[in-house]
Amino acid sequence: MKLQQAKRHQVKLRLGLSGASGFGKSYSALLLAFGITNDWSKIAIIDTENRSASLYSHLGDYNVLLLDAPYSPERYIEAIKTCENASVEVIIIDSITHEWQGSGGCLQIHEQLGGRFQDWAKLTPRHTAFVDAILNSKCHVITTTRRKVDYSIDTAQNGRAKVVKHGTKEITREGFEYELTVNFELINDKHLVKASKDRTGLFMDKPEFVINASTGKKLMAWCNEGISIQQISKEIENCPTIDMLKHIYAKYSSVQTEIKPLIVKRKGELEPLENQIIDKKEIVESSKKENDGINS
Numbered sequence: 057m058k059l060q061q062a063k064r065h066q067v068k069l070r071l072g073l074s075g076a077s078g079f080g081k082s083y084s085a086l087l088l089a090f091g092i093t094n095d096w097s098k099i100a101i102i103d104t105e106n107r108s109a110s111l112y113s114h115l116g117d118y119n120v121l122l123l124d125a126p127y128s129p130e131r132y133i134e135a136i137k138t139c140e141n142a143s144v145e146v147i148i149i150d151s152i153t154h155e156w157q158g159s160g161g162c163l164q165i166h167e168q169l170g171g172r173f174q175d176w177a178k179l180t181p182r183h184t185a186f187v188d189a190i191l192n193s194k195c196h197v198i199t200t201t202r203r204k205v206d207y208s209i210d211t212a213q214n215g216r217a218k219v220v221k222h223g224t225k226e227i228t229r230e231g232f233e234y235e236l237t238v239n240f241e242l243i244n245d246k247h248l249v250k251a252s253k254d255r256t257g258l259f260m261d262k263p264e265f266v267i268n269a270s271t272g273k274k275l276m277a278w279c280n281e282g283i284s285i286q287q288i289s290k291e292i293e294n295c296p297t298i299d300m301l302k303h304i305y306a307k308y309s310s311v312q313t314e315i316k317p318l319i320v321k322r323k324g325e326l327e328p329l330e331n332q333i334i335d336k337k338e339i340v341e342s343s344k345k346e347n348d349g350i351n352s
Contacts, residue, residue: 067279070190071197073198073199073200075203075249079244081150081200082108085198086099086112087267089118091274098143101118101120104154105151109150119142127155127161130185137189140193146198148197150199237275239252240252240259292315292318
């Protein structure tokens with residue numbers, strides 16, 4: 057156990073997009089993902105929305121994982137791990153609403169268990185494991201969530217009950233929004249968004265806007281703030297061994313695309329030197345063995 061200085065470039069983005077059906081959640085998520093990675097092949101979308109992800113295949117060669125019912129937390133976790141094992145950089149989960157309210161999702165599982173309050177003790181750890189899979193992923197993760205109009209029944213001054221409209225509410229377990237780096241709410245079918253939660257300070261209390269690739273680039277610039285490619289380049293140039301080079305590559309995970317050519321170049325320079333060292337060691341050891349044989 058030891059303290060270490062926090063470095064923002066080690067952060068992986070956890071982004072949310074919520075809105076009503078037809079407001080452009082999938083499309084906006086794909087543009088956001090491309091801005092983050094600048095490589096369509098490094099994007100994977102977990103599609104629970106009746107194969108809607110393939111509607112935007114004209115944008116680029118991104119990867120699609122079709123997830124059908126039952127939408128249990130465990131099946132979502134398996135899908136996330138499948139994407140991670142494919143070495144993608146951005147995972148889009150479109151959408152997480154099914155894990156909560158879909159066929160085989162948490163609410164249906166709770167009902168099958170008996171629908172009692174105490175039954176949540178069995179289900180909550182399963183949902184928590186799903187949230188943890190998102191938060192602990194080695195990839196940037198973008199989630200989409202459906203929204204519905206939220207109502208309550210209040211008592212008027214005359215004592216009668218009245219229905220009060222409170223705007224819209226995300227269809228997932230309450231509190232998920234607070235786990236995110238930024239949560240964007242799509243407010244109409246023109247794809248306009250506003251930030252309902254923003255740890256970066258880039259979008260909060262700003263006018264509504266349309267998400268595009270530059271939004272993802274802004275977020276990556278925020279991640280990389282405090283560390284420059286020039287500084288990392290010098291570190292790579294001065295690296296004395298291939299093992300240390302691997303450590304540098306792993307350390308700066310958020311800028312691996314940018315530094316990979318520098319890593320490959322330095323590795324090519326170090327390999328002949330390390331081979332020479334190995335050859336010299338073998339010659340010394342061989343000579344030592346011969347001398348030991350003569351002396352004996």
